[in-house]
Amino acid sequence: MTNQILRGRKHLIALNPNDLPTKWLNMRAVLPEKLPPVLDPDDDKHGRVEIMRRIRPQAMIQQDETNDEWIDIPEEVLEKFVEIGRPTPLMRAVELERYLDTPAKIYIKREDLLPSHSFKLNTAVAQAYYAKKENAEGLITETGAGQWGVSLSYACNMFDLKTIVFWVKVSVNQKPLRRAFSEMLGATVYPSPSTMTKAGREILDKNPDHYGSLGTAIGEAISFSMEHDSYKYASGSNLSHVLLHQSIIGLETKMQLELAGEQPDILVGCCGGGSNLGGLIAPWVRTKSERPDTIRLFAAESEAAPRLSRGRYMYDHSDPVGLTPQVLSYTLGMDYMPPPVHVGGLRQHNGSPIIGMLKHKDLLESRPYTQEEIFEAGRLFIQLYRIIPAPETCHAIKATIDLALEAKRNNEKKTIVMCFSGNGLLDLSGYSEILNKSK
Amino acid sequence: MTNQILRGRKHLIALNPNDLPTKWLNMRAVLPEKLPPVLDPDDDKHGRVEIMRRIRPQAMIQQDETNDEWIDIPEEVLEKFVEIGRPTPLMRAVELERYLDTPAKIYIKREDLLPSHSFKLNTAVAQAYYAKKENAEGLITETGAGQWGVSLSYACNMFDLKTIVFWVKVSVNQKPLRRAFSEMLGATVYPSPSTMTKAGREILDKNPDHYGSLGTAIGEAISFSMEHDSYKYASGSNLSHVLLHQSIIGLETKMQLELAGEQPDILVGCCGGGSNLGGLIAPWVRTKSERPDTIRLFAAESEAAPRLSRGRYMYDHSDPVGLTPQVLSYTLGMDYMPPPVHVGGLRQHNGSPIIGMLKHKDLLESRPYTQEEIFEAGRLFIQLYRIIPAPETCHAIKATIDLALEAKRNNEKKTIVMCFSGNGLLDLSGYSEILNKSK
Known part of the structure; x- marks a missing residue:
């Protein structure tokens, strides 16, 4: 019974809890330029920046402002990471490669396996830890x-x-x-x-x-x-501290690719606020910045809110009514209304300033996808793997498929690495609605 | 950084794929008496037994009739078992023990982790394998x-x-x-x-x-x-071949308890058709039969269909309109209608003849629970573990809690082992409905 340990699991690259990264990587420290500050708008009478300082845990404010490259992950957070199933596996998507008949290799980072069903749990655990520590x-x-x-x-x-x-x-x-x-x-x-x-x-x-x-x-x-x-306020995307916490995704992925003996050629994530994409690409941002031709970073957007692909790089609020401070990033304008029929997620009018700067510096590509094409990609994935991607994740799958087919046309052995951001079991009605309509 | 491998996972007893049992255990061979045959009813003009022989995969018919104690699990089925996450972990429920302040130890077999969200996948994989092999x-x-x-x-x-x-x-x-x-x-x-x-x-x-x-x-x-x-017919419960396939649950559990240095005192499962309970208890049935005082087997039923607790041991059809052959088991009668408001599962009027014989021979205890009390037990479990039990599983949790409290009253260090049959994410509306009503 040799080699049975690989039986049925041979395409999963697992790490054990001992291998967990013990520091987060701060993208602010590896950007080509210093990140511009968040600002109050000119007519501000309320002091939005100050309000945020007051209502968030202090650790979040510090993490939003520091330019230190590495931040220690507290031991108690590491313990909770293990409890929620970190490190998550990296999966070689051999069946998808075969289906597409592409020379590209496809690797998928499985954040959908977290018990809340999405990568959002990574920053939620960190923020809850700090809030507790500050006696909230x-x-x-x-x-x-x-x-x-x-x-x-x-x-x-x-x-x-x-x-x-x-x-x-x-x-x-x-x-x-x-x-x-x-x-x-x-x-x-x-x-x-x-x-x-x-x-x-x-x-x-x-x-x-x-x-x-x-x-x-x-x-x-x-x-x-x-x-x-006695309570503190928490946000799940856009902010520097959120991307910091999500760097665990990329740091694990980097170790897993090294174990597999791979160098990534293209990194792909879906992009709304930008935190799963940011988390995935974090360890490669400096490389991209210094040697742009060695790697491609790719944001899969929704056609319903194509801010990176068709928005403007300017200061704007991150919320649709202007209650939060303004940040410099790509925006479709605070009053942008995505098409009401859209069920595919990623509907924000702007997003993370870190992601915005990468796009502005031409270090990040982006492409918007329609809900019909993303759910078709999701259905293909379910039929090949019996795993249900969240609608947001379907955008990344669609982009990955397109990039693998591009590699096929060019006969290039590219290594594509994608973040599988969440599970879509509770979103299956969206699949049925769109796929049945487009029949 | 010593002992980090246990960080956050110290209460999980995992096996690796090499440890998978390679044979199923046939409960028919370890019952105190030979199982009576399935029969056509006296007035049968259609030959129900013969129809079943015709429409099921032949391997299922053979497995339903053999009295061999051990049946080889085909290598391809073992591979699929690994692919779906077998062996599943056994979890020591320390938080629940502490909450109940009981001297009892509670172990939980995590069948909810299978990717179809319930133990049913074990027999589905086996039946699909045999159907494929027979060119269906x-x-x-x-x-x-x-x-x-x-x-x-x-x-x-x-x-x-x-x-x-x-x-x-x-x-x-x-x-x-x-x-x-x-x-x-x-x-x-x-x-x-x-x-x-x-x-x-x-x-x-x-x-x-x-x-x-x-x-x-x-x-x-x-x-x-x-x-x-060109198609074959498949059933998910009641039948001998289904219980045979589910014996993987108990066989893994036995290995895991041995690793933990434990002897079970009480084995608990929810019971509808009886296949998750049967699968769990399979390796201990002979012991129970030969030395009844050394172990307790416990079936958690629904108050909506308390067949073991209040039914009769007699021949009856397993379906509500009499299309299947008759089997000797406990039944509430083919025309029994469970209360229409009930959302808690386990609503069959009869069940597995193997489970029936165990009950008839006084080797199995049973107790029915109301939907209010099982959902309360489920909510407690979610709050302690953030894992959502299926409504059926909540019956087993409620029974386990009651047995742990009984051990507390008697100050007995019992080891209780429960099968966690399925995940209830898609059943959460049942929780809300019942728990909000009983407020």
Whole structure:
């Protein structure tokens, strides 16, 4: 019975808990230029930057501003990482390569295996740890489709913290299972607009049937945080500290590729706020910056919000109503409304300034995809692997397929590495809706 | 950094693929008496036993009848077992022990980690393998809540077989995500009653709005199988071959307990058809039979269908309309209707004859639980572990809690081992419904 340990698992490159990286990599330190500061808009009377300083855990503020290249991961966070299944495996997608008949090798980093079903848990665990350390009673956040809400509820449960989630009302009704999961984990969920905040009550006074938006939810989460000092405010994307925490994805991937004897030619991630893509590419940003021809970095966007591909590089708020400070990144404008029919995620009008700078410096490629083509790619993946990609992840799969076919046309043995950001079991109705419509 | 390999995972007893048992254990060979045969009812004109012989894979018929104690697991099935994550871990539930403040040790066998989300995949893989080997084009089955339908679709995808699922119409509408998962895996789903069979058309002629039952679905699956010789018929519970395949659960558990230096005092499983319980207890049945005082076997039933606790031991059909042969087991009668409000699973009127004999010989205890108490137990489990038990699994958790509290009252250091049969992510609406109602 030789070699049986490989039986059925031969395409998985696993690391054991001893191999976990013990430091995060700070992309701010490896960018080609210093990242411009976040700013209050000219007409600001509220001091948005100052409000954020007050309502976030202090460690997050420090991590947002430091230019140190390496930040120690606290031992207790490492323990929780192991508990949630880190290091996650890297999978060689041989079946997909064969199906595409491409000379390219495809590697997939399996963040979908985390128990909250997405990579969001990496930063949720870190933020919950710091909030606990700063003696917070709990964390407050907003969520739309809910992967972030579930992940934060999960992490807060691990650290015995309370969770308060302002959840866009129309989304919470579409995702009752994600809401129930959060609540069973102990979270308090307020469909937003709610009667819990002045902002929410004003909206409801005008229109009791208001179905909410990410703007109303962010607004309520921020005001509720300002009124409840024992709680801290948490965000799941865009910010430097979030990308810092997600660098664990790339650091593990780098070790796994070295074990496999591979050098990546192309790194691919879907891109909304930019944190899973940022986390994946972090260890290669300096190389890209110094020797641009040795590697390609690729952002798969949604046609519903193609900010990197068709937006402008300028200062803008990261939320749709201007409650947060302004950052320099690619934006479609704060009042950009993605097509209402779109179910495929990645609908933000702007995103991470780190990702924005990479694009601005021509170090990052991007391409937008339609929901029809991404769900087709997702269906192919399910039929080959019986693993359900989240709609966001389907964008990265579609890009990977296109890049592997490009390698085939050019007869090039490229090594493509993709971040599989989340599981889509609870999003299967989106697949059915779009794929049945396009029949 | 000593002992880091245990960091965060110290309560998991893992086996590696090399340790997989290579033979199934046949409970028919270790029962205290020979199992009585399946029979046609006296008035039978159709030859139900003969029909089953015709429409099932021949290997299933042979496995249903053999009294050999050990059956080789084909190498290709072992490979697929590794691919789906076998051996599954055994988890020491230290947090639950502490919460209950019990001297009992609690071990949990994690079948929920299989990628179709339940233990049903173990027999689905085996049946798909044999069907493929017998050159079938595909497998036909019926399903209610859909865990079996998903598992069979998953296994058929692995072996490149087609799947046809007759899915109780009212259930398929309540579980759109399970249906979508099956379809994405390549299955064809017919909400039953359908127009695909004569039986279905007759029902629809009388009542076009008929919402179906397990009876209509079984009827359609059997008639469709009879009309399509290139397909074979598959069942997910009750039968000897199904329990045989599930013995992998107990065989792995036994190895894991030996690694932990433990002897089980009580084995617990939820019990509907009886196959996860049967699979868990298989390696201890002979011991129980020969030295009854050394171990307790415990079936957690639903109050909605307490067949072992309150049924009669007699010959009956296993399906609600009498299309299958009769078996000797505990039954509530073919026309027993479980309360319609019940969402907690385990609703069969009878079950496995092997389990029935164990109960009849006083080798198996059973207790029924209400949906309110099982979902409360499930919520406690989620809050302690962030793992969502399927409603069926919640019955086993409730029983385990009660047995651990009994050990506490008696100040006895019992070792309790429970089968965690499935994940309940898609069943969270049941939790919300029942727990919010009972507030």
